[in-house]
Amino acid sequence: MRLSDTIEAFIKQMLQEEQMEIELKRNELAEYFHCAPSQINYVLATRFTPDHGYMTSSQRGGGGYIRIVRVCRSANDQIAYLIRERIGESLDAQSAQVLCAQLAESKAISLEDARLIAAAVSPQALSVPIPEGVKDAMRAKIFKTMLLTIARQKNALNG
Amino acid sequence: MRLSDTIEAFIKQMLQEEQMEIELKRNELAEYFHCAPSQINYVLATRFTPDHGYMTSSQRGGGGYIRIVRVCRSANDQIAYLIRERIGESLDAQSAQVLCAQLAESKAISLEDARLIAAAVSPQALSVPIPEGVKDAMRAKIFKTMLLTIARQKNALNG
DNA sequence: CTGAAAAGGTCAAAGAAAGACAATTATCAG
DNA sequence: CTGATAATTGTCTTTCTTTGACCTTTTCAG
Numbered sequence: 001m002r003l004s005d006t007i008e009a010f011i012k013q014m015l016q017e018e019q020m021e022i023e024l025k026r027n028e029l030a031e032y033f034h035c036a037p038s039q040i041n042y043v044l045a046t047r048f049t050p051d052h053g054y055m056t057s058s059q060r061g062g063g064g065y066i067r068i069v070r071v072c073r074s075a076n077d078q079i080a081y082l083i084r085e086r087i088g089e090s091l092d093a094q095s096a097q098v099l100c101a102q103l104a105e106s107k108a109i110s111l112e113d114a115r116l117i118a119a120a121v122s123p124q125a126l127s128v129p130i131p132e133g134v135k136d137a138m139r140a141k142i143f144k145t146m147l148l149t150i151a152r153q154k155n156a157l158n159g
Numbered sequence: 160m161r162l163s164d165t166i167e168a169f170i171k172q173m174l175q176e177e178q179m180e181i182e183l184k185r186n187e188l189a190e191y192f193h194c195a196p197s198q199i200n201y202v203l204a205t206r207f208t209p210d211h212g213y214m215t216s217s218q219r220g221g222g223g224y225i226r227i228v229r230v231c232r233s234a235n236d237q238i239a240y241l242i243r244e245r246i247g248e249s250l251d252a253q254s255a256q257v258l259c260a261q262l263a264e265s266k267a268i269s270l271e272d273a274r275l276i277a278a279a280v281s282p283q284a285l286s287v288p289i290p291e292g293v294k295d296a297m298r299a300k301i302f303k304t305m306l307l308t309i310a311r312q313k314n315a316l317n318g
Numbered sequence: 319c320t321g322a323a324a325a326g327g328t329c330a331a332a333g334a335a336a337g338a339c340a341a342t343t344a345t346c347a348g
Numbered sequence: 349c350t351g352a353t354a355a356t357t358g359t360c361t362t363t364c365t366t367t368g369a370c371c372t373t374t375t376c377a378g
Binding site for chain 1: 209221222271272274275278279281283284285286287288289293296297300301304305307308309312
Binding site for chain 2: 362
């Protein structure tokens with residue numbers, strides 16, 4: 001297993017046990033995992049972004065820290081945000097995958113539905129010879145169309 | 160016996176003994192069989208495609224891997240038939256709709272899943288400026304990829 | 319006030335896989 | 349025998365991870 005994954009898991013563990021908000025010392029954590037301090041930044045940059053459902057902030061100098069907050073939205077808000085603001089006209093493959101994972105993890109949609117969206121917009125599913133930019137545009141449309149469909153189906157149940 | 164066949168058999172052996180899902184190192188496997196690493200890609204591309212009932216994914220970089228998931232299907236399964244025979248390389252919008260309706264009607268998949276597929280391959284979702292023929296090719300791929308995902312989820316429940 | 323110490327940030331380079339694809343070689347049907 | 353198809357190899361590219369050198373901000377002692 002990669003070090004980055006281990007660190008990611010460690011941080012998520014902390015977030016589960018404690019609560020939605022933790023504070024950590026970059027140097028201590030780096031020391032603990034015997035890695036360069038900037039490795040911590042790498043983990044945050046690749047696994048704790050807003051797309052992943054986290055906000056981070058930090059303070060330098062004596063007594064400095066890194067704060068990680070888990071963002072919590074209702075399922076409806078989250079879906080609406082994605083459709084109206086986040087996705088837009090273009091979505092690359094990697095972001096799509098991250099967003100699907102996040103939707104499932106936050107229980108905004110079921111894991112099964114998340115996998116279905118991920119499958120539909122995966123590079124494999126879209127592997128025809130057209131420019132990458134066009135694929136991103138199509139990915140955005142497919143993603144939004146499917147999200148809308150899921151939202152409608154959810155509402156049909158609840159009323 | 161050709162090397163490719165040996166590698167194919169080896170991977171299938173792993174998939175039977177372990178479970179439906181394995182992870183392997185491309186370089187290790189290539190080393191083991193004394194062949195070029197790209198040979199592994201060849202085997203995957205020719206023998207572990209969606210049409211064969213497999214899904215593959217991979218990760219590059221340090222700690223990279225190739226993951227292969229077998230979607231166990233009974234030969235007479237309607238989903239398997241669609242993936243292997245019916246859909247093929249190209250599927251127009253109208254046929255896609257009909258197929259979705261039939262799948263739901265015959266209870267091969269749930270109504271919700273049928274609607275999701277229909278949404279994903281609808282003209283609306285695919286409305287970007289590319290030739291109609293390319294869209295049909297893409298529709299076929301999306302359809303098959305999603306069906307395979309559903310099949311996998313179904314038999315994850317049963318065992 | 320000021321400068322050293324204590325954080326954390328940035329960025330680029332090195333390393334570690336896997337992917338793409340062209341070129342070559344083997345096999346096989348006719 | 350020959351042309352087509354399949355298999356094999358090699359080379360170059362892309363992606364992800366890890367490290368390290370250098371930069372900026374903040375605090376705090378004197």
